[in-house]
Amino acid sequence: MPPSESKSGFSTLAVHAGERRQKQADAITDAIYCSSTYTFPSTQSVIDFIEQKQPREEYGRYGNPSERVVEAKLAALDGGETALLYASGMAAIVGLLMTKLSAGDEVVFFNECYHRSREFCATHLARFGVVTHQVAACDYDAMDKAINSRTKLLVSESPTNPHLSVVDLDRFVALGRKHGVETLIDATLATPYNLRPLAAGVDYVLHSATKYLAGHNDLLAGVLVGRKEALEPVRKLRGIMGAISAPHNIYLLGRGLKTFELRMQRHNENGLAVAQFLAEHPRVEKVLYPGLPTHPYYEVAKRTMRGFGGLVTFMLKDQEWQKAAAVIDAVRIPRIGPSLGGVESLIEQPMVMSYFECSPEDRRRFGIPDNMIRMACGIENAEDLIADLKQALES
Ligand SMILES: *Cc1c(COP(=O)(O)O)cnc(C)c1O
Numbered sequence: 001m002p003p004s005e006s007k008s009g010f011s012t013l014a015v016h017a018g019e020r021r022q023k024q025a026d027a028i029t030d031a032i033y034c035s036s037t038y039t040f041p042s043t044q045s046v047i048d049f050i051e052q053k054q055p056r057e058e059y060g061r062y063g064n065p066s067e068r069v070v071e072a073k074l075a076a077l078d079g080g081e082t083a084l085l086y087a088s089g090m091a092a093i094v095g096l097l098m099t100k101l102s103a104g105d106e107v108v109f110f111n112e113c114y115h116r117s118r119e120f121c122a123t124h125l126a127r128f129g130v131v132t133h134q135v136a137a138c139d140y141d142a143m144d145k146a147i148n149s150r151t152k153l154l155v156s157e158s159p160t161n162p163h164l165s166v167v168d169l170d171r172f173v174a175l176g177r178k179h180g181v182e183t184l185i186d187a188t189l190a191t192p193y194n195l196r197p198l199a200a201g202v203d204y205v206l207h208s209a210t211k212y213l214a215g216h217n218d219l220l221a222g223v224l225v226g227r228k229e230a231l232e233p234v235r236k237l238r239g240i241m242g243a244i245s246a247p248h249n250i251y252l253l254g255r256g257l258k259t260f261e262l263r264m265q266r267h268n269e270n271g272l273a274v275a276q277f278l279a280e281h282p283r284v285e286k287v288l289y290p291g292l293p294t295h296p297y298y299e300v301a302k303r304t305m306r307g308f309g310g311l312v313t314f315m316l317k318d319q320e321w322q323k324a325a326a327v328i329d330a331v332r333i334p335r336i337g338p339s340l341g342g343v344e345s346l347i348e349q350p351m352v353m354s355y356f357e358c359s360p361e362d363r364r365r366f367g368i369p370d371n372m373i374r375m376a377c378g379i380e381n382a383e384d385l386i387a388d389l390k391q392a393l394e395s
Helices: 010-016 043-050 065-078 089-100 115-128 140-146 169-179 228-241 247-258 260-280 298-304 321-330 360-365 382-394
Strands: 082-086 106-110 131-135 151-157 182-186 204-208 222-226 284-288 311-316 346-348 372-376
Touching: 010 065, 010 247, 010 260, 065 082, 065 222, 065 247, 082 089, 082 228, 089 115, 089 151, 089 182, 089 204, 089 222, 089 228, 106 115, 106 140, 115 131, 131 140, 140 169, 151 169, 169 182, 222 228, 247 260, 260 284, 260 311, 260 382, 311 321, 321 372, 321 382
Parallel strands: 106 131, 106 151, 151 182, 182 204
Antiparallel strands: 082 222, 204 222, 284 311, 311 372, 346 372
């Protein structure tokens, strides 16, 4: 690791941070350690390890050499002290909430959020006596009013999914500090390239590394980044819950990270180009993209984000869900599927993909109209994506 790491450029960090210069067998790449356990040369070395005289691996659930490398890289990319890798983004959020919240505690959420995070809090944390308050996204006064002496954590995504509302991190952090409550930002849609939550004073940043960080639609992973001391109990609970990433996944994630900045630059370019094209199209009623001046959070986004990502949400003028479905079925490049942030573009109708079993009232409450389409731009050429959307909208 170069000593000047914190001053390095983003890609220099993505390629080199966390890695030793000279590796096992003099290989340029890190090895994959398919080892469930680690052996000790003697009883005395076991005792030395237990008395923490000897830093080393012990058992696969508590750590793996390549996991440490990728965690150090992810911490460097977010400018955090430490990172914790998980088997998925959901495992990471569950791991943090289970560590930080006890019966009687309360958590306040902005309501535009990944539906499984909402479900975990409202349905499962509730069984353990944790109370969840949901307030409208970016309504800082409502969040302020929902905080009381039992509140332990303020949670938001930024940008939110699929509305792409952008949280004013200064206001969010100020609320936490005012009440002495810790803050968590799920920055999956922004990534450390586009948004710097820790620099703004947020306590924990979470990413579904399944998305842009790994970037190839070929693995699931999640990461939490923050202060070492604050994350130590979370690391301990991870060792008990066991939602760890497998060695091959860790390798693929580390490999994907090498090209992270290049991919993000293309995702940002494609997202903006597709959003601008859609905004001009006569069949499109509205486009939600933080990089468009018409977006309600454009000013916050412009002030706080380096780029606006590859996710573009738009509504057709035709209100029937079948019309939106027909556009989705007519595209030839994006595949139909959930997820985002991979090299392949994906497209979906949130009403069908994630909210089909919800009542129409719930869909209204969550802001998911029938005519909404969500496109996750990959790294294909923007001209091709635009030509494809054009033929699909005009077929
Ligand atoms: C996908 C996603 C998650 C969940 O991550 P997994 O890796 O699928 O478990 C959480 N938050 C956001 C914003 C996501 O997009």
